Amino acid sequence: MPLFGRWLGSGLAKVALRAIDRLKRKEDLTADEEYAVERLCSWLARVQGADPLLDEALDDAQREFLLSYRLPAPEADTPGGGRRSIARTAPRQYILPARSGARTPRGSCGSAADLAAAGGEPSRHSSEEGEALLGTNDPEVERMLRALEDWEAFDVFRLAELTDGRPLQTVALGLLRRRGLLARLCLPEDRLRNFLADVEEAYHPGNPYHNSTHAADVVQALGAMLAADSFSRQLSDLEQLAVILAAAVHDVGHPGVNNDFLIRTQSEAAVAYNDQSINENMHGAAAFKLLAKKENNFLSRFSEEDYRFVRRLIIRIILATDMARHTDGLEDFAASLRLWGPDLGAWTPDKRTAALQLVVHAADISNPARPLPLCRRWGQKVHDELFAQGDKEAALGLAVSFICDRRRASVPQSQLTFVEYVVKPCFSTLGELAPNFVAKNHTDCIL
Numbered sequence: 001m002p003l004f005g006r007w008l009g010s011g012l013a014k015v016a017l018r019a020i021d022r023l024k025r026k027e028d029l030t031a032d033e034e035y036a037v038e039r040l041c042s043w044l045a046r047v048q049g050a051d052p053l054l055d056e057a058l059d060d061a062q063r064e065f066l067l068s069y070r071l072p073a074p075e076a077d078t079p080g081g082g083r084r085s086i087a088r089t090a091p092r093q094y095i096l097p098a099r100s101g102a103r104t105p106r107g108s109c110g111s112a113a114d115l116a117a118a119g120g121e122p123s124r125h126s127s128e129e130g131e132a133l134l135g136t137n138d139p140e141v142e143r144m145l146r147a148l149e150d151w152e153a154f155d156v157f158r159l160a161e162l163t164d165g166r167p168l169q170t171v172a173l174g175l176l177r178r179r180g181l182l183a184r185l186c187l188p189e190d191r192l193r194n195f196l197a198d199v200e201e202a203y204h205p206g207n208p209y210h211n212s213t214h215a216a217d218v219v220q221a222l223g224a225m226l227a228a229d230s231f232s233r234q235l236s237d238l239e240q241l242a243v244i245l246a247a248a249v250h251d252v253g254h255p256g257v258n259n260d261f262l263i264r265t266q267s268e269a270a271v272a273y274n275d276q277s278i279n280e281n282m283h284g285a286a287a288f289k290l291l292a293k294k295e296n297n298f299l300s301r302f303s304e305e306d307y308r309f310v311r312r313l314i315i316r317i318i319l320a321t322d323m324a325r326h327t328d329g330l331e332d333f334a335a336s337l338r339l340w341g342p343d344l345g346a347w348t349p350d351k352r353t354a355a356l357q358l359v360v361h362a363a364d365i366s367n368p369a370r371p372l373p374l375c376r377r378w379g380q381k382v383h384d385e386l387f388a389q390g391d392k393e394a395a396l397g398l399a400v401s402f403i404c405d406r407r408r409a410s411v412p413q414s415q416l417t418f419v420e421y422v423v424k425p426c427f428s429t430l431g432e433l434a435p436n437f438v439a440k441n442h443t444d445c446i447l
């Protein structure tokens with residue numbers, strides 16, 4: 001299996017072949033088998049299932065099976081029914097029921113009264129307005145959504161339990177409603193819900209860390225930042241929409257391994273993106289592919305100019321979540337801050353992007369600033385995923401990255417280093433833009 005093995009790694013290639021037989025027998029896959037099959041499906045998609053060299057590895061029955069697995073027939077009763085992720089065969093579920101009359105009719109955008117009821121100015125919204133807009137039937141979910149902007153009280157793990165592992169669509173839709181963006185931007189809620197459900201499904205539930213609970217956590221962290229400080233009043237509705245969507249999709253489809261691993265294994269994605277912010281480029285592309293589905297495209301009525309603005313902003317924010325861009329991002333923001341001060345109203349639109357990138361990046365790495373029980377839980381999950389990558393590296397005969405080596409790395413020490421060199425500088429800088437958030441939420445324990 002020269003090509004197949006070179007692309008997938010000989011160890012993973014063997015795992016994938018074993019997994020295909022297990023899939024055909026309808027047996028559950030281990031995390032490694034799931035990962036290997038996904039890589040194989042991805043490769044087949046790239047070569048469109050027709051690479052003669054794959055004949056050395058796959059017989060006709062295996063290839064046929066994988067192709068049919070990759071492209072199941074759409075289901076008539078499932079909006080957006082198309083490709084399903086591995087080991088995610090349950091029908092898509094919607095956590096938040098549609099509000100009565102929530103569907104936005106083509107060509108209309110609701111009355112002025114609707115707009116006012118939906119939140120008005122973001123800075124003036126109250127928790128009561130938010131509650132009235134949520135419309136969930138589960139009282140505990142409803143209680144949690146009332147705390148959607150509360151940094152200390154919100155427990156995303158509990159929400160994940162209550163929503164059967166689908167907290168992201170609940171948090172993202174809740175925040176968009178709470179800030180009145182559905183009404184003011186005339187977003188068709190049915191399509192938005194389809195999109196968020198597809199995004200949630202595209203997150204890999206087998207990843208210990210980079211799953212939809214992490215994405216929901218980042219969206220909620222962002223919501224807490226937007227609520228705490230006046231900078232959010234300087235943001236346009238399109239900027240608010242972009243920043244919330246970017247947070248929701250920023251890790252979609254994450255393979256559970258980092259960019260370095262993808263480069264070292266000469267993965268398909270590394271080739272496609274020339275070793276540059278591989279995962280982040282992939283997340284952006286995956287998000288916009290899901291948005292392009294007709295039943296998901298809640299931005300289809302935007303003007304070309306507005307759509308291009310939102311798309312560009314989302315992409316730039318996602319790319320800035322690459323840790324390799326951490327220092328450049330902070331310096332870019334600090335340079336604008338020195339030039340124009342903390343009032344974003346004085347910043348040029350292009351430079352405001354640096355502020356939005358900083359906010360989402362800070363939310364993305366904010367676990368150590370959470371209350372200690374949540375902080376510890378997240379820290380363990382991060383390392384569970386890193387150690388799983390280390391196991392893959394060892395299985396492939398690669399040198400195991402130090403931080404991924406479960407025999408050598410120390411979780412507390414790694415976390416302390418992360419706080420000292422990454423989180424602390426980021427939150428210190430964030431304090432210039434969001435002083436209330438940084439002070440009020442006891443993030444000073446890391447500063």
Ligand SMILES: [Zn+2]
Nearest residue numbers: 214250251364
């Ligand atoms: Zn992330």
